[in-house]
Amino acid sequence: MRENKVVCRELDCGNPVSVSRGHLIEDGRGGVRLLRCSGDESSIRQCDIRRGRPGFCDGEYYHHVTCSESVRLVNGAGLCSGRVEVKSNQSWASVCEADFDRQDAEVVCRELGCGAPAALQGGLYGEGEGQTWDKEFQCKGKESLLLDCDTSDRKHNTCLPGNAVGLTCSEPDDVRLVGGGSRCAGGVEWYDQGEWRTVGTLSDAKAVAAVVCRQMGCGSTVSVLPGNTTRGIRVSCSGSESLLRECRRMHDLLPGLTVICSESVRLVDGAGLCSGRVEVKSNQSWASVCEADFDRQDAEVVCRDVGCGAPAALQGGLYGEGEGQTWDKEFQCKGKESLLLDCDTSDRKHNTCLPGNAVGLTCSEPDDVRLVGGGSRCAGGVEWYYQGEWRTVGADDWDVAAVVCRQLGCGSTVSALPGNTTRGVGVYCDGDESALRECRRRYYLLPGLTVICSDLLVQPDIFLTDPMGGVFRGHQGPEMFRGYNFTITCSTQPQYPGGSFLLTFTGSNRTQTQPAVNHSAAFLFPAADDSHQGNYSCVYDNYVFSHNFSSESELLSLTITGN
Missing domain, CATH: 3.10.250.10 (SRCR-like domain)
Known part of the structure; x- marks a missing residue:
């Protein structure tokens, strides 16, 4: 579209209305012309023009361009909005708001290939630098071109600053x-x-x-x-x-x-699909929501509405301020609604929303990816919940595995191996995505991917027992009377057979190792004294899938007390 804008501008034909492609055309010397423009050039000669081979990049097709010819919209956000300008004596003239009405706007929007008029206002898209159109349009609204409409002499001799008419057409229903x-x-x-x-x-x-x-x-x-x-x-x-x-x-x-x-709500300026500033659709425009009008239950509905997991962070100003209006109601969701606009609302208790209070929301990633057949949630074949069923993910690179391990909270990738070739969902990732659904899909058959992540082993448990009754619960954790025997037990869930437990004592080089029997090990200590006071932890080690893995328990802080 940038190249087409330059073509229409150089021919003095307004804006591009439509673009299509024709068959291969060569320039007579075995190649085609490839254009690369920024869109601001006054001539295609200022663009990057280079020769290409037939079939190379997009150069195998030539472009059909239709320009608007006699009317254009300038300084807008796209092809369907801007200041109305009409071609007059080979130059472009802005139109005064007093000489242009809704029926005229309907014709302009139709001529430019856009939908019905949505906004019509003087000064909406600035002032033109040239002349002002010297007639008043009298369209009936059904004409195909603006210059097919009748005109009359202007009733006003001048067009005051701020009255150059701006027009926003709705997008075409194509x-x-x-x-x-x-x-x-x-x-x-x-x-x-x-x-x-x-x-x-x-x-x-x-x-x-x-x-x-x-x-x-x-x-x-x-x-x-x-x-x-x-x-x-x-x-x-x-x-x-x-x-x-x-x-x-x-x-x-x-x-x-x-x-x-998401239809009626969106998250803007975030790091991915599941984070950003909350904006709600209001009268065909988007409005930010004030932090005071939005709570945890509202956030649960928004996260569900946009297809993400539970809310993880909710804070005003977290993702900046919106440039438009602020939503004028307070949400009163119960937390179980499917859509935010299904929630009840009430009048706002606060008349204004101070800067920095536009609510930002971070949702957790949805549970739409899993690893199966590996004996752990962090190892196995990659599956994606797609169209109501779990399907194999096909890929042939390490980057996909990195995204899967990150999304599942399973640490880093240890190995990524091809699995069985099956009809599934092909995926290509750059490796820095936070969720697999942010990656690109591939549309041909690829082998399934088996991934092993570093956090393969679940965290082991650690606890203290005393057959003689010398242990009791203190303010800072378990306390042990001097002279009593005690036992520290390490255990883990039955993921894989074998393995061993290393009991570490923080602050010293004292360690003990025992093999895991029935997924646990007991470490016996006779006659507690001051040397036993400190922090203990269990480290579970196991050799699985041709790699060594380990996982450490929480700290157990033991205090020795008594005479």
């Missing part, structure tokens, strides 16, 4: 989500050449989903999953586009894309 039980969930379809077609992608599914949710006003992405393989439209997005039609596309055989959006 994208939809189907089969998900909600307009904000389902398979992605794009209205293309007179019919709805499946949308697929190769490596940037998360970016495409972000654009879809944004375009449909459906909050942030909750999940992205591959659908059935079908002939459709292949799309590639950066994730910052306001419309799917601003992304690159071609026709190709790809799996469809299933997207679930």
Whole structure:
């Protein structure tokens, strides 16, 4: 779209209205022209133009561009918003608010390929630097082009500063989500050449989903999953586009894309899908929520609404301040609702929300990944809960294993080995993601992945016993009378056979080791004296999966007392 904006600007034809692709075209010398523009150039000659090979990158197709020709929207957030400017004597003129009404706006939005007008206001997108259009538009609202409308002489001789009309059109209804039980969930379809077609992608599914949710006003992405393989439209997005039609596309055989959006609530400016500033949809715009109007039960509903785990952190100003309005109600959730907007609300007790009080929320990651068949929650074949069932995850790199161990809270990766080849969900990660669902999906058959994480062994238990009754509970922990015998027992859950326990005594080099019998070991101490006072811990060691693993218990602080 950046290149197409430059083309329309150089031809003095307004803004791009639509972009499509044609067949391979060569420049007569065995190659095609590849353009890379920033979008600010006045001519494509200022862009990076290089020769390419047929079939190289996107150069195997040429672009069909339709420009708006006689009207454009300037300084807006996308193709469907900005200051209205009309072409007059080969230059562009802004339009005065007094000369432009709702019916005129309907024609402009239609001409630019956008939806119905959503906002119409003078000064909304700044003042133009050139002249002002010298006629008053008198559209009936059904015309295809603004210059098809009747005009009359202006009733006003001047257009005061701040009155250059700004227009926001709603996004066109050329994208939809189907089969998900909600307009904000389902398979992605794009209205293309007179019919709805499946949308697929190769490596940037998360970016495409972000654009879809944004375009449909459906909050942030909750999940992205591959659908059935079908002939459709292949799309590639950066994730910052306001419309799917601003992304690159071609026709190709790809799996469809299933997207679930949060619909009425989103988390903004966080580190991932499960953290950020809480914003609620209000009158087609997004409003931040004041910390005083939001509690733990509200947070539980939001985390559930966006497809994450339980709340982990809740604090005002945690993820910055919103630029728009503040939600004007206080939520009164019971904590069991499925959606935030299912909760009751009441009038706010506070008239204002002071800076730094826009509530930020961090949810834990959902339990949608597990390791199976390894005898531990931190070892085994990777499975992902997908479309109502657990499916094998296919991958061929260490980075996926690193994300799995991190998401499960299982430490670092010890080994990652291919398992059986099976039809499952292919995944590619960079390695720094906090959850597997932040990675990209692959759409071909890969071997399943068996992962072993460093925190393989559960934490052992440590406790003290005394057959003679010389131990009692003190203020700082167990206390032992001098001269009495005592026993420190180490035990662990029955994960793997064998192994050994090392009993350490903090503050000295004194250690004892015993093999684990029935997953426990008892260490006997005769005649307690001052030398036995201190901190003890059990370290369980075992050789499993061709690696040594260990896990340490909590400290047991023993005090020696009495004569």
